[in-house]
Amino acid sequence: MKVIKKLKSIGFQSMILSSLDFAYTYLLYKKYNFDKWHLSAPKYSRTYRDVIITTVNQNQNLKNCVEIGCGLGHIIGHIKADKTYGIDLCSKVIEAATFYYRKRRHLSFLSGGFETLRDLPEDDIDALILPNIIFDYDANRIYETVSNLYQYKPFKMFIFDSYRQSPDFFEQLKDCFGDISYYDDGGDGDRRIFVLSLEEFSLVTKEEVVLSE
Ligand SMILES: C[S@@+](CC[C@H](N)C(=O)[O-])C[C@H]1O[C@@H](n2cnc3c(N)ncnc32)[C@H](O)[C@@H]1O
Numbered sequence: 001m002k003v004i005k006k007l008k009s010i011g012f013q014s015m016i017l018s019s020l021d022f023a024y025t026y027l028l029y030k031k032y033n034f035d036k037w038h039l040s041a042p043k044y045s046r047t048y049r050d051v052i053i054t055t056v057n058q059n060q061n062l063k064n065c066v067e068i069g070c071g072l073g074h075i076i077g078h079i080k081a082d083k084t085y086g087i088d089l090c091s092k093v094i095e096a097a098t099f100y101y102r103k104r105r106h107l108s109f110l111s112g113g114f115e116t117l118r119d120l121p122e123d124d125i126d127a128l129i130l131p132n133i134i135f136d137y138d139a140n141r142i143y144e145t146v147s148n149l150y151q152y153k154p155f156k157m158f159i160f161d162s163y164r165q166s167p168d169f170f171e172q173l174k175d176c177f178g179d180i181s182y183y184d185d186g187g188d189g190d191r192r193i194f195v196l197s198l199e200e201f202s203l204v205t206k207e208e209v210v211l212s213e
Contacts, residue, residue: 182195
């Protein structure tokens with residue numbers, strides 16, 4: 001039953017690719033000993049990744065793009081930008097991602113948390129992706145998180161996902177950020193992908209935010 005539901009959600013071809021990738025990811029898991037979550041979510045198994053990749057890649061001429069919480073790099077590894085970075089707290093998964101995507105010359109992986117943004121050589125970021133980390137946050141906490149990240153390095157576009165779907169949540173997000181676009185996750189529909197345009201966000205000053213992670 002679970003297999004049929006998944007098959008419907010991701011399609012036959014993806015199911016085959018997903019099985020092959022699972023075998024490869026398992027070998028990496030044995031070698032690098034990263035968190036088991038990554039085994040449960042091989043490359044082709046999650047439609048939200050495709051939605052994020054397609055959404056970001058609609059923007060032509062991206063100078064750079066960063067994903068925080070990149071895991072094995074199955075989102076950032078497919079983003080078209082002159083320079084891309086994947087950041088993750090777990091050094092073991094970063095080692096594995098560096099190996100997995102070793103042929104992508106414009107892609108670098110760094111181990112660390114949000115503050116690692118400060119270490120990037122660029123002055124600002126075109127697109128910052130934070131998938132599968134803040135999915136249960138309320139609007140105020142999302143605002144605080146965006147503000148904190150922005151202090152580390154300004155960014156023009158912010159992409160995140162959320163399981164929250166109530167009208168109140170949308171209203172509160174709008175209050176915090178103004179107009180905001182969102183997309184269905186392309187699968188079960190249990191989450192949405194939000195895209196914030198932050199051209200005006202530099203108005204936030206350091207005094208206005210509480211730095212916490
Ligand atoms: C659920 S996985 C998602 C991986 C990837 N984004 C994907 O969708 O395939 C979440 C990842 O975020 C990382 N993570 C969680 N909190 C983080 C933080 N504050 N800074 C950097 N990475 C974080 C975890 O180590 C984990 O690899």
